[in-house]
Amino acid sequence: MTDTKIKIENLSFFYGKKQAINDFSLDIPKNRIMSVFGPAKSGITTLLRSLNRLYELIPDTRAEGRILIDNEDIHAPSVSLTQLRRRVGMVFDVPTPLPMSIFDNMAYGPRLSGIKRRSELEGIVEQSLKMAALWEDVCDRLDTPAASLSGGQQQRLCMARVLALKPEVILLDRPCSGLDPISTAKIEESLQELKKQFTIVIAPHNIQQGGRISDRAVFMLSGNLIEEGTAEEIFANPTDKRTADYITGRFG
Amino acid sequence: MKDFKEKLSGRIFFVLALSSISVLALITVFILIKGTPLIAEVGLKDFIFGMTWAPGRGEFGIFPMIAGSVSVTFGAAVIGVPIGICCSIFLAEFAPAWLSKIFRPVIQLLAGIPSVVYGFWGMIFVVPLIRDYLGGPGLSILAGSIILAIMILPTVISISEVSILALPRQYKEGALALGMTHWQAIYSVVLPSAKSGIVASVVLGIGRAVGETMAVIMVLGNAVALPESILDPVRTLTTNIGIEMGYAEGAHEQALFATGIVLFVVIMIINGLAQYITRDKNKGRR
Amino acid sequence: MKLSAKSSEKIAKSIIWAAAMLVVAVLAAIVIYILAKGLPTLSWSFLTEIPEGGGAAGGIASPIVGTVLVTAVAVLIATPLGVGTAVYLAEYTKGGAITKIIRFSAESLAGIPSIVYGLFGFIFFVMYLGLGWSILSGGLTLAIMILPTIIRTSEEAIRGVPGSYRETSFSLGATKWQTIYKVVFPAAIQGITNGIILSVGRSVAETAALVLTAGSSLRMPTSLFAPTRTMAVHFYTLAMEDISPANAFGTAALLIILIFIINVGANILLNRFISNKGKKKEAKGGKRN
Numbered sequence: 001m002t003d004t005k006i007k008i009e010n011l012s013f014f015y016g017k018k019q020a021i022n023d024f025s026l027d028i029p030k031n032r033i034m035s036v037f038g039p040a041k042s043g044i045t046t047l048l049r050s051l052n053r054l055y056e057l058i059p060d061t062r063a064e065g066r067i068l069i070d071n072e073d074i075h076a077p078s079v080s081l082t083q084l085r086r087r088v089g090m091v092f093d094v095p096t097p098l099p100m101s102i103f104d105n106m107a108y109g110p111r112l113s114g115i116k117r118r119s120e121l122e123g124i125v126e127q128s129l130k131m132a133a134l135w136e137d138v139c140d141r142l143d144t145p146a147a148s149l150s151g152g153q154q155q156r157l158c159m160a161r162v163l164a165l166k167p168e169v170i171l172l173d174r175p176c177s178g179l180d181p182i183s184t185a186k187i188e189e190s191l192q193e194l195k196k197q198f199t200i201v202i203a204p205h206n207i208q209q210g211g212r213i214s215d216r217a218v219f220m221l222s223g224n225l226i227e228e229g230t231a232e233e234i235f236a237n238p239t240d241k242r243t244a245d246y247i248t249g250r251f252g
Numbered sequence: 253m254k255d256f257k258e259k260l261s262g263r264i265f266f267v268l269a270l271s272s273i274s275v276l277a278l279i280t281v282f283i284l285i286k287g288t289p290l291i292a293e294v295g296l297k298d299f300i301f302g303m304t305w306a307p308g309r310g311e312f313g314i315f316p317m318i319a320g321s322v323s324v325t326f327g328a329a330v331i332g333v334p335i336g337i338c339c340s341i342f343l344a345e346f347a348p349a350w351l352s353k354i355f356r357p358v359i360q361l362l363a364g365i366p367s368v369v370y371g372f373w374g375m376i377f378v379v380p381l382i383r384d385y386l387g388g389p390g391l392s393i394l395a396g397s398i399i400l401a402i403m404i405l406p407t408v409i410s411i412s413e414v415s416i417l418a419l420p421r422q423y424k425e426g427a428l429a430l431g432m433t434h435w436q437a438i439y440s441v442v443l444p445s446a447k448s449g450i451v452a453s454v455v456l457g458i459g460r461a462v463g464e465t466m467a468v469i470m471v472l473g474n475a476v477a478l479p480e481s482i483l484d485p486v487r488t489l490t491t492n493i494g495i496e497m498g499y500a501e502g503a504h505e506q507a508l509f510a511t512g513i514v515l516f517v518v519i520m521i522i523n524g525l526a527q528y529i530t531r532d533k534n535k536g537r538r
Numbered sequence: 539m540k541l542s543a544k545s546s547e548k549i550a551k552s553i554i555w556a557a558a559m560l561v562v563a564v565l566a567a568i569v570i571y572i573l574a575k576g577l578p579t580l581s582w583s584f585l586t587e588i589p590e591g592g593g594a595a596g597g598i599a600s601p602i603v604g605t606v607l608v609t610a611v612a613v614l615i616a617t618p619l620g621v622g623t624a625v626y627l628a629e630y631t632k633g634g635a636i637t638k639i640i641r642f643s644a645e646s647l648a649g650i651p652s653i654v655y656g657l658f659g660f661i662f663f664v665m666y667l668g669l670g671w672s673i674l675s676g677g678l679t680l681a682i683m684i685l686p687t688i689i690r691t692s693e694e695a696i697r698g699v700p701g702s703y704r705e706t707s708f709s710l711g712a713t714k715w716q717t718i719y720k721v722v723f724p725a726a727i728q729g730i731t732n733g734i735i736l737s738v739g740r741s742v743a744e745t746a747a748l749v750l751t752a753g754s755s756l757r758m759p760t761s762l763f764a765p766t767r768t769m770a771v772h773f774y775t776l777a778m779e780d781i782s783p784a785n786a787f788g789t790a791a792l793l794i795i796l797i798f799i800i801n802v803g804a805n806i807l808l809n810r811f812i813s814n815k816g817k818k819k820e821a822k823g824g825k826r827n
Binding site: 257258261262264265266268269271272273275276278279282283286334335338339341342343346347355357358359360361362364365366367368369370371372373375377402405409432433434435436438439456459462463464465466469470490493494497498508509512515516519520522523524526527 | 543544546547550551553554555556557558560561562564565567568569571572618619620622623625626627629630636639640642643644645646647648649650651652653654655656657658660661662666682685689713714715718736739740742743744745746749750770773774777778786790793794797798800801802805
């Protein structure tokens with residue numbers, strides 16, 4: 001068993017008065033891929049977004065309990081929000097290229113952290129694009145708008161853009177939900193490489209994907225943690241009946 | 253440093269927003285300060301209902317101007333509103349795509365043409381026509397109403413059209429599915445559903461007509477007297493200010509600011525009404 | 539006698555078509571009449587010579603310069619104020635009382651007649667601040683007048699920027715200001731520019747507010763504190779005082795051409811803005827499915 005990277009302790013989450021996550025505790029190991037899955041509206045997106053505090057963009061939201069990354073409470077007043085979001089990068093369910101060139105998309109994060117030298121930026125961009133297996137596709141057209149890429153390429157660009165932040169944790173919220181099988185395979189492949197350097201939390205877009213890629217998995221239902229364990233346990237021999245029902249397709 | 257920039261930018265935007273609204277306060281305060289002493293001296297009732305406007309003799313009654321504003325605005329609404337609403341229905345429901353593509357910029361151009369150009373056209377084209385065929389001096393309520401009717405068209409058309417286009421498509425489709433003709437669907441489903449937006453467009457158009465100055469100076473004749481027919485010349489609240497402000501002094505100048513207060517209040521009521529109507533609509537939608 | 543559904547459909551349709559054609563005909567009548575009478579006067583010397591004899595002879599060079607300067611002052615003052623207010627409304631408030639007050643004020647300002655702006659400009663800029671009848675007084679008065687337009691169009695443009703852009707920018711570690719400056723502004727700039735261009739049109743066309751604030755001098759202005767007469771005011775004076783019908787028509791024709799150019803420019807920008815937005819939406823919708 002490796003070290004714990006993220007420790008979630010008794011997390012409850014509220015949109016106004018509506019509770020989306022109930023008393024949720026989970027240890028997320030370092031350098032592993034952790035799948036969080038369950039039916040729609042189970043609080044999975046909310047959970048991911050609470051790890052980089054992105055939910056704070058929505059007014060009238062509130063988190064209770066503690067989230068520790070490397071034993072440091074991310075809600076502590078000393079924590080810089082922008083630093084946190086750089087340590088915990090996020091890829092969304094639809095590709096979200098910003099309306100600028102491929103290069104500027106890639107350099108967006110590094111520039112924010114104060115890197116201005118073109119050569120340094122170019123190095124980061126190239127390295128990150130290679131890690132996301134996109135460099136070959138785009139190296140000769142870095143100045144074209146990111147929106148001109150195909151959907152799968154856009155999503156890999158978004159991953160590369162997160163990698164350029166040099167994060168510690170990568171959150172992926174159903175990153176393949178709109179993609180064709182080939183693009184999906186490419187992303188899954190690169191995740192196996194990436195976990196050597198990063199801690200990855202992913203909401204897979206279906207159970208098969210969860211089974212293919214994850215080391216550990218957690219099943220969520222209506223904001224509650226139902227079951228957690230290694231991927232083989234959860235996807236092959238779940239102990240909880242609700243998990244089994246969901247995996248065999250009885251509901252969801 | 254970053255936090256500092258973050259806070260500073262937020263503050264700056266807040267200050268800019270605050271300055272924008274303080275302008276409204278500033279306008280209100282300065283016009284009130286300048287105008288209220290005269291109203292207090294003459295008495296609100298005598299000021300508004302007084303029949304004689306003779307600044308040289310110290311008589312300040314603006315009732316003829318109020319009558320002028322009301323009659324010209326009413327005339328403009330009678331002519332302009334039906335045409336405007338018909339145009340908005342045309343654009344939203346009947347016009348082929350290529351035609352509405354031409355039509356919309358035309359309406360925009362109509363809105364952009366300087367009001368003095370409309371006034372001038374009224375002076376050299378509409379006024380002689382009225383004088384020759386209907387009698388009277390030509391410079392008249394009718395001439396003013398026609399010019400203002402043209403000028404409020406863009407307001408009425410664009411806001412009505414937007415409110416018709418904003419309706420869910422199912423409304424009309426449901427009506428057509430029941431076997432209604434296109435016109436029956438428009439008349440019995442589309443127009444009633446878009447009512448608040450259309451009413452708001454009319455109210456805003458009326459606001460525009462009440463506030464217009466230069467165009468009506470050129471075609472109304474500007475006589476300070478109660479009109480007896482639509483062929484009589486009149487003077488409105490706005491033209492009263494526009495004509496006399498250039499040479500007014502002392503109490504006379506104050507009286508023009510007092511006229512401005514009356515105008516200001518009327519416009520605020522009209523705008524408040526329009527805002528209220530559209531707000532109601534938004535609530536209903538949710 | 540009750541009309542059959544078919545015949546009432548026909549009648550209603552013809553009335554509506556007739557109304558629409560009437561509006562086009564009236565506009566065409568005005569524009570063609572003015573252009574037909576005015577275009578012969580428009581010449582290089584008319585544009586470059588200073589008016590003489592109160593506009594009876596000479597050209598309209600100084601009113602052109604006056605118009606440009608007054609409009610420039612108005613736009614330079616109103617743009618930062620209006621766009622800043624719009625940013626505050628769209629990005630910083632969450633629908634509280636302050637937002638409501640700001641929006642109410644902006645909407646109320648939009649309805650105030652220009653002659654009332656003129657009264658205010660006269661008492662505040664000309665008299666109280668001692669700026670006299672000047673380009674500055676006129677420009678500041680117009681700035682207030684066009685402020686609501688700039689606020690409204692900018693706010694719409696900023697709100698039209700997809701929320702996912704903001705989310706993405708924040709998730710990459712940007713602060714709010716960085717997000718606004720690097721992502722929201724560039725995405726909204728065409729819509730904002732469209733509003734500014736429309737405001738330029740309004741400034742060029744305005745008369746009532748300027749008669750009371752900018753003066754009526756026909757001399758070539760030497761500073762922002764000098765009085766001036768804009769083209770619209772000059773045209774009004776020529777027409778009302780029957781000084782020179784030919785020059786009046788010439789000035790009016792130039793005004794109409796200017797407004798036409800401004801509208802076309804604004805439309806081109808707006809169409810590009812809309813089609814860009816459409817593309818983005820399409821791209822997104824496509825991938826969702």
